[in-house]
Every structure is written in C-alpha cells, then in structure tokens.
Amino acid sequence: MADDLALEVSSLVKTYWPRSDRAIHAVNDLSLTVVAGSVTALLGPNGAGKTTTIEICEGFRRPDAGHVRVLGLDPARDGPALHPRVGVMLQSGGVYPGARAGEMLALLAAHHRDPLDVTALLERVGIAEMAGVPYRRLSGGQQQRLSLAMALVGRPELVFLDEPTAGMDVQARRATWELIEQLRMAGVTVVLTTHAMDEAEQLADHVVIVDHGKVLAAGSPAELTSGGAKGELRFRALAGLDIDRLELALPSGTVAREGPPGRYVIQGKVDPQMLAAVTAWCAGNGVMAEDLQVEQRSLEDVFVELTGSALRA
Amino acid sequence: MTDTEVPTGGRSGKPAKPAAAGPRSAVGTRAPLDLRPSPGAASRWDMLRAQTLIELKLTLRRGESVLLTLVIPVGLLLFFSAVDVLPTDGARSVDFLVPGILALAVMSTAFTGQAIATGFERSYGVLRRFGASPLPRSVLLAGKTLAVVAVEIIQVAVLVAVGFALGWHPHGRPWWVALLLLVATVAFCGLGLLMAGILRAEATLAAANGVYLLLLLVGGVIVPLSELPGWLEAVGRALPTAAASDGLRAVLRDGAGLPVGDLVVLCAWAAGSLALAARTFRWE
Numbered sequence: 001m002a003d004d005l006a007l008e009v010s011s012l013v014k015t016y017w018p019r020s021d022r023a024i025h026a027v028n029d030l031s032l033t034v035v036a037g038s039v040t041a042l043l044g045p046n047g048a049g050k051t052t053t054i055e056i057c058e059g060f061r062r063p064d065a066g067h068v069r070v071l072g073l074d075p076a077r078d079g080p081a082l083h084p085r086v087g088v089m090l091q092s093g094g095v096y097p098g099a100r101a102g103e104m105l106a107l108l109a110a111h112h113r114d115p116l117d118v119t120a121l122l123e124r125v126g127i128a129e130m131a132g133v134p135y136r137r138l139s140g141g142q143q144q145r146l147s148l149a150m151a152l153v154g155r156p157e158l159v160f161l162d163e164p165t166a167g168m169d170v171q172a173r174r175a176t177w178e179l180i181e182q183l184r185m186a187g188v189t190v191v192l193t194t195h196a197m198d199e200a201e202q203l204a205d206h207v208v209i210v211d212h213g214k215v216l217a218a219g220s221p222a223e224l225t226s227g228g229a230k231g232e233l234r235f236r237a238l239a240g241l242d243i244d245r246l247e248l249a250l251p252s253g254t255v256a257r258e259g260p261p262g263r264y265v266i267q268g269k270v271d272p273q274m275l276a277a278v279t280a281w282c283a284g285n286g287v288m289a290e291d292l293q294v295e296q297r298s299l300e301d302v303f304v305e306l307t308g309s310a311l312r313a
Numbered sequence: 314m315t316d317t318e319v320p321t322g323g324r325s326g327k328p329a330k331p332a333a334a335g336p337r338s339a340v341g342t343r344a345p346l347d348l349r350p351s352p353g354a355a356s357r358w359d360m361l362r363a364q365t366l367i368e369l370k371l372t373l374r375r376g377e378s379v380l381l382t383l384v385i386p387v388g389l390l391l392f393f394s395a396v397d398v399l400p401t402d403g404a405r406s407v408d409f410l411v412p413g414i415l416a417l418a419v420m421s422t423a424f425t426g427q428a429i430a431t432g433f434e435r436s437y438g439v440l441r442r443f444g445a446s447p448l449p450r451s452v453l454l455a456g457k458t459l460a461v462v463a464v465e466i467i468q469v470a471v472l473v474a475v476g477f478a479l480g481w482h483p484h485g486r487p488w489w490v491a492l493l494l495l496v497a498t499v500a501f502c503g504l505g506l507l508m509a510g511i512l513r514a515e516a517t518l519a520a521a522n523g524v525y526l527l528l529l530l531v532g533g534v535i536v537p538l539s540e541l542p543g544w545l546e547a548v549g550r551a552l553p554t555a556a557a558s559d560g561l562r563a564v565l566r567d568g569a570g571l572p573v574g575d576l577v578v579l580c581a582w583a584a585g586s587l588a589l590a591a592r593t594f595r596w597e
Contacts, residue, residue: 058445084447085352094442097433098371110363111447113353120346154447155351186348 005069006158006189007034007057012066014052014213026052027063028213034206036157039180039190041204043197043303049213050193051091054160057191058088071158084112087156089147091163095135101146102131105153112154125149126175140167148176152183159183161192165199177203197299207299209306216306225297231270232295233278236262237287249281250274270294354447364448364456369463371430378426381525382468386418387475393535394479411476411483412561413534418468419494420532420554423461423501425525431457431509432517440596450596461502465494484568490561492571496579497557503586504553510594528554533562553582 014027027049034040042050055061057068059075059082068075073082095104102122109115122128125145130138138146144167151159164180165173180203183190194200200207201221208218217224239261246266247256254268268274275294282289354360372378394407434440443453476483508524509517530536531545532554538546549555560575 060441060444079444080447080449083445084354085350086445088442088445090438090442093438095437096367096371096439097437098374099367103367103370107363107367108446111355111360113355114351116346116348124346150442152348155347155349157350157352183348186350188348188350 006036041200044210087151087159089151235289368460416558428505432514436514485564500582507590
C-alpha cells in the first residue's frame with residue numbers, strides 16, 4: 001500500500017440478513033482510496049451504503065468480503081492502535097443521555113494524550129453557551145455539533161464524519177464547512193458522507209458517488225462535471241448571423257445554432273480555446289456578443305445521469 | 314439558534330453587517346485552536362478516573378436512581394422500625410431490618426440501577442461510541458464498578474447512621490460483612506449486565522424494576538423467609554437477595570461466623586451471571 005493513502009478499501013462486500021429472502025446488499029463490491037491530507041466525500045442517496053462503508057472503516061462492523069486498510073492498519077483487528085489516531089462522528093447518539101455537553105466533551109478529551117482545549121472547541125463549533133445543558137435537551141443541530149467536536153477533540157490524523165451537517169441550520173452548516181476546510185489546512189484527512197450535492201462540491205477534493213452499494217463515479221468535482229456529456233455556450237447578438245461561417249471557425253465537432261432570433265447556442269467541449277474562438281470570430285465580424293454564458297454540468301446533473309434519478313434526499 | 318439581528322446603528326457605530334457575514338465564525342476564529350494532528354491515548358489511570366467520576370456524577374444526578382438507592386431503603390427502614398407490623402421472630406425490628414435493607418441497597422445499585430443505566434447507554438449508542446475511542450472496555454467496566462462501589466459506600470454510611478439513630482446494635486466481624494457485600498455486588502452487577510445486554514432499554518427498565526420489587530418481597534429483606542409458604546421459601550432461599558440478607562443478618566444480628574452457605578449461593582450467582590453476561594452482552 002502506498003504511503004500517502006490514508007484509506008484503502010477494495011472489493012468490499014457487506015450483506016445484512018444474508019440467509020433470508022430479504023437480504024440487503026448494503027455494500028456490493030465497493031472500492032475507493034483516500035489520499036492522506038485530502039477531503040473525500042462519499043456522496044449518495046439514503047440507503048446507498050455510505051454509512052455501512054464508513055462503519056466498517058471505523059471498526060464497528062465486519063465486512064463479509066474485501067479488504068480495508070485505515071492508516072495502513074486493519075480496523076477490525078488493530079482497534080487499540082487505530083482508535084487514538086482516528087476521530088469518529090456518528091450519525092446520532094453516542095452520548096450519555098444525562099451528561100452535559102461540556103462534560104461529555106471533557107470525558108472524550110480525557111481519553112486522549114494531547115486533546116484540544118474543550119472550551120475553545122465548544123466555542124469553535126458554536127455551542128459554548130450550551131456547555132451546561134444536558135445532551136437530551138440540545139436541539140438536533142446542537143447535538144450534531146457536539147458530536148463533531150467529539151470527533152475532533154483527540155487531535156486525530158483522520159476523521160470520519162457521517163452526515164456532518166444533517167439537521168443544521170444554514171449558518172451552522174457554513175461554520176462546519178469552514179471548520180472542515182481548516183482541518184484540511186491543518187493536514188487532517190477527512191472522510192465524510194453526505195447526500196447534499198453542494199456540500200460535496202464545496203468541500204471535497206475527491207468525490208465518490210455511491211449508490212446501491214457500488215461506486216458509480218469518482219474524481220474531483222471538476223473532473224466529474226467536465227467529462228462525459230457536452231457543454232454549452234450561449235450568447236445573444238444580432239439576429240441572422242452566418243452560423244455556418246461561425247462553425248467553421250470553431251474546433252471540429254462543435255455545433256452552432258440560432259434558437260429564437262438573436263439567441264445562439266454552441267454545443268461542444270467548452271474549454272478556453274473554444275471560448276477564445278467564439279469571441280475572436282465575433283470580434284472579427286464586428287458582432288457584440290452579450291450575455292455570454294457557459295453552461296456547465298453540476299454535480300447534480302452528473303448524479304442524475306449516473307443513477308437515472310434525482311437524489312432521494 | 315440565538316443569533317438575533319443587530320439593530321442598525323447599534324454597537325460601536327460600525328455599520329450593521331448583513332447576517333451572511335457569519336457572526337459565529339467570527340467568534341470561532343478568535344479561539345486559539347490548533348487542529349494539527351497530535352494523536353495518542355491517555356494513560357489508563359487518567360481514563361479510569363474520568364470514567365469513574367462521570368458514572369458517579371450521572372448516577373447521583375438521576376432523581377430516580379437516588380430514589381431507588383437511598384430514599385426507598387431509608388424510607389423502608391424508618392417505616393418498618395416505627396410500625397410494628399412485621400413478624401420479626403421476636404427480636405427487635407431494627408436489628409432484623411438493617412441487614413435486609415443493606416442487601417436491598419446493594420441490589421438497587423448494583424443490579425437495578427446498573428441494568429437500567431447500561432440499557433439506556435446501549436440504546437443511546439454510548440457504548441458503541443466508546444468502541445471507537447481509545448478507552449479500553451476493561452477500563453469502562455472498571456469505572457462502572459468503582460462508581461457502583463462508591464454509591465454503595467454512601468448507602469451503607471447513610472443506612473448505618475439511620476440504624477444507629479434507631480437504636481441498632483450490630484454484632485459480628487465487619488470483615489465478613491464487607492465480604493458478603495462485595496460478593497453480592499459482583500453477583501448483582503453480573504445479573505444487571507446480563508439483563509441490559511440482552512433486552513431493549515425499555516424492557517430492561519420494566520424488568521429491572523419488577524425484579525427489584527419481587528426480590529424485595531421474597532428476598533428476606535423485610536419479610537422473613539420463614540413466613541413465606543414452603544415452596545416460595547425454597548425458591549427465595551436460592552435467590553441472591555435472600556442469600557445476602559440472610560448472610561448479613563446471621564453476622565450482624567446473631568453474631569455468627571462466616572455464613573458459608575449464603576456465600577456459596579452468592580458466589581454461584583456471581584460466577585454464573587458474569588460468565589453468561591460475558592457471552593451474551595452486545596455493546597450495540
């Protein structure tokens with residue numbers, strides 16, 4: 001295994017109730033790698049197998065088949081060596097129901113050799129004023145933020161965040177994104193699950209699209225959105241331009257057409273060369289192109305293309 | 314959340330910023346927080362101290378557990394020493410009652426309280442979460458045990474004080490009493506963990522309270538075993554509560570030596586319940 005991989009999962013299989021006729025193939029031959037120091041998002045709808053995959057990496061579940069290496073170790077066998085180095089944020093729970101937020105974070109801090117300052121961390125995740133409030137009286141979003149703080153307090157090298165912003169208001173969500181960005185800058189490897197496109201697009205260096213227990217696509221957000229289907233360039237100008245002449249000036253395989261009079265659409269690989277060719281042709285012909293727009297695929301478009309459905313959020 | 318709008322022209326004459334500027338993150342960046350990795354486990358002793366303290370704090374904070382472990386035993390002791398309804402074998406009722414109530418106190422903490430708390434911790438995913446922390450399971454269990462012992466020390470101190478105030482005259486060797494209390498604690502802890510490890514939290518809550526009430530009645534705590542119908546007495550004698558109350562009574566009231574029979578019964582319960590709990594307990 002390469003030194004710079006924080007996580008390596010190959011051909012992972014996990015089936016629930018395998019011997020019943022309602023067997024659920026939660027993870028079905030899934031492989032992925034995470035480069036140390038990067039932020040990786042497992043993106044997929046509920047029930048895609050994201051949480052099962054994460055929980056196997058955390059050592060909570062045993063795979064039926066496949067191979068998992070976390071920081072070069074086997075999470076099922078090397079728990080004692082891994083636990084101090086890995087931070088875990090569960091999707092819910094994990095806190096004594098009667099414990100106060102500050103108490104619980106201090107307890108987790110006491111499990112570690114060089115923990116973060118509990119007060120400063122509570123402040124950072126925005127629940128400093130809730131330190132004395134019992135866990136069960138915190139709102140869902142506040143419980144999430146405590147859970148996030150619990151994952152970070154031991155100063156881990158690698159954190160698994162399962163749906164880190166679920167149930168958070170917009171502001172808390174932004175603050176969490178900012179914190180994850182700071183983790184990346186501090187050299188912490190982050191693996192998170194989400195079913196929010198914007199979250200994956202905004203945060204992740206590497207996005208792994210998962211559905212039905214398999215990886216459908218993986219790459220940086222730019223790679224995922226640029227490959228495959230063709231892009232479009234739109235602009236407005238005088239009606240009746242000579243479309244055929246324009247097409248000749250563009251890279252081969254590019255198609256230009258006039259939709260409603262004065263509205264032009266150019267389809268093809270949208271790259272700097274194509275953009276330059278269009279604007280050069282316009283300049284050469286004394287045409288003022290207005291409202292020039294590059295229509296790029298969003299991660300959502302990619303997802304819909306891959307799965308044939310919108311996200312079951 | 315609590316971020317209210319800043320009124321225009323407020324605070325130090327600065328122009329009011331739109332809410333999107335993120336007042337929370339501004340607060341956040343002020344705190345010095347070095348997120349760079351520095352992983353490592355704390356020493357076992359530090360973890361043990363932290364676990365024992367939180368378990369103890371949480372137990373003493375739960376109103377229902379204080380009711381169960383202190384108010385009910387003290388109440389029973391006061392009530393039945395004042396009201397002469399018990400057939401106490403002709404002896405003074407306080408001398409009969411204190412040993413039984415001590416057995417009840419151990420049962421309430423080590424079995425009932427422990428089963429209910431552990432059941433809910435399991436259902437809230439606390440035990441699962443600790444499975445991903447550097448905390449070893451042995452230290453988690455040791456912390457729970459120390460917290461149970463600490464609560465029992467408080468219970469014994471209070472009950473002994475109340476007993477003395479009621480004119481109690483204990484006999485026998487304190488070491489035998491301590492030994493009986495210790496083995497009873499192990500047996501009840503084993504039973505509590507066995508129950509919490511198998512049943513759902515809600516079922517554990519109901520069952521643990523039901524068993525508490527049942528053992529209070531047929532465990533020789535306030536009703537002498539000899540007053541029960543023959544078959545029920547035979548059942549009662551085999552139960553850990555009766556062995557504890559009977560053994561404690563033999564030492565404290567009758568000044569007997571080590572009650573070997575009762576100790577054997579308690580040891581059998583301790584070994585059996587722990588062995589079974591170790592096999593069946595599920596952490597999630």
